[in-house]
Amino acid sequence: MTSPAEDVDVAAARPQPRRGVSLRDAGPPIALVVVFLVFAALSSQFRSIENIQNILDAAAVLGVVTCGITFVLMMGSIDLSSPGVMGASALAVALLVQNNRNDNDFGLLGVALAVALGAALGALSGSALVLLKVPSFMTTLGVSAIGLGIATLMFSGVQPNISDEMLGSWATERLIGLSYLTWIAIGCILLGWLIQRYTRLGRYAFAIGGAEEVLSLSGVKVAPYKVAVFTLAGAFYGLGGVMVTSQLGAGLVQAGDGYDFSAITAAVVGGTLLIGGRGGVLHSAVGVLLIVVLTNGLVQIGVSPYWQGGVQGFIVVAAVAAAVIPQRRRNQVVK
């Protein structure tokens, strides 16, 4: 236990005076508490137990997707592939568990296969990045289109409705007040945190974001880790697609619509920098809660739900701008 603690101290002490770092880390949780209290004061509906359950349930899918994208952002790359990956895995799982289109009944194996499909698409993005040397926002945009195409091929005009009880129960059954989906999300965040903290993959993802040149000059082969990170992210998106299917009771091509942007927003708001090397899964989890509380609260106080995306757009631009201001002088070139 001592060595990780020491490492964290070193990492925190190196880049900046300690006070600045702790303020940066404390900012999002404070904002979460403030936003929560403001909405609780404004709306009596907001502060009800049921609504808090709703918020946590609504955060589940976004939490899993954000967990995946956090690793990519830590490397300093970007990932726009979640709509495609989620669409493909949503259709895959809907066709693999009990459904009205075919006689498959694979249960958990079907879920695993759908997650594996997500991981494969993630690996495709990662390989295109390291082999073809195409920037990640382009490869993932391409892979997103490929995923949507695969999903459309599997959809083939007839919506697969799931009748699988196990998958259906994920969204409806509750354990200690929270739906199974929420528990899955909590498990994923825990898993993500363990990977980030205790595995080489997580450490190297940080290091790649911090100083890739130094890492490769020290003899680390960076490329396999990059592919592995995208694969891991793809697996998380795949699980996200499965969870959406469980919520909707049907496989839809549009299962992942907008999740790419929401996940980036959540990660950035939580304190993960787009240039990499900062943040982490727990930061992102706070960001997810912040986004969901904000969305839920705005609806509760009577703002049109159509504004949701717009609010996220403003938030992400503001959060990135706030994160960039300390380094404005240093990096002159911004593409």
Next chain:
Amino acid sequence: MTSPVVARPAAEPTVVKGGPSLSARVTSFMPVIALVVLLAALTIADPGFFTQRSLTAASMTAAPLIVMAVGATLVVLCGGIDLSIAAMASLSTVFLALWLPSLGALSTPAVIAAAAAFGAVQGVLHVVLRIPSFIVTLGGMSVFSAIALVVSDAGTVPVTDNSTLNWLTLYLGGIVPMSVVVALLVVTGIWVIMRFTPIQSWITATGYSESAARLAGSPVDYVKIGAFCVSGACAGLAAVMLVSRNFSGNPSMADNLLLPAVAAIVVGGTAITGGHGSVWRSVAGALVVTLLRVGLPIVGVPSAWEQILYGAIIVAAVALTLDRSKVLIIK
């Protein structure tokens, strides 16, 4: 006196290296080759394709895409990317449909001006706040979609009186659709303005090496804002074309044009690292993409493959055109 002497030997190797290699030469003709091959293949697959009627129809489909791709090309030439063009065009179709009854013929310039203003705002945010362009425009994309949803109440806005937009659906000489003429005029206009003013050099310099351009005194910030502004205006014009054809505005009407537009730019051979490329390349790219779109059903490929093809094309084309000397670390 010594400084020019030092500068000269340094300049020499770049001249030697500057000669295009075989692959570079092939890539630079790639869009035209692809266009010819596609036309030939489609004609073989369906002899009825190479007729004046179907070519007219295909070019009419291509017009909004050409305009959008050409506008965004300017941003790409500066080294950025504009992911908001499709959402901007969708928003513009809603504005146009809403404004037509009250503003009449004035609504077309009004919509284009509004889109240009939105584009300029994105440019200012990008330049002043130093936020990467794809984040600004990704944010812009969701903001524009939200505005379009709210303004239109998430529904289609019908256009009852189409008379002021009718001219776009006419045919010049009975053959060439008016929208294609407008698109080509816009491209020519942008090209002429760039070619005969310092703007071309400013844009190229910004794209190739922003720091060098800044040190050389190019107005880098204004060039970038201008590029985003033109990109927005072009999305607005594309929206006018879409409304004239569909008789309605819809908050998601142009959303599926983002990938084709990005594909058109990169297939044309404009490097997303900036500097290298031109607006005419994007015209060729847009024609290639349109032919693929029109052609796949002719060959009998299900339309789901269209998406997969766009994805593969984008990645492949970027891989071919990327200037690797500039980005040592690919993120």
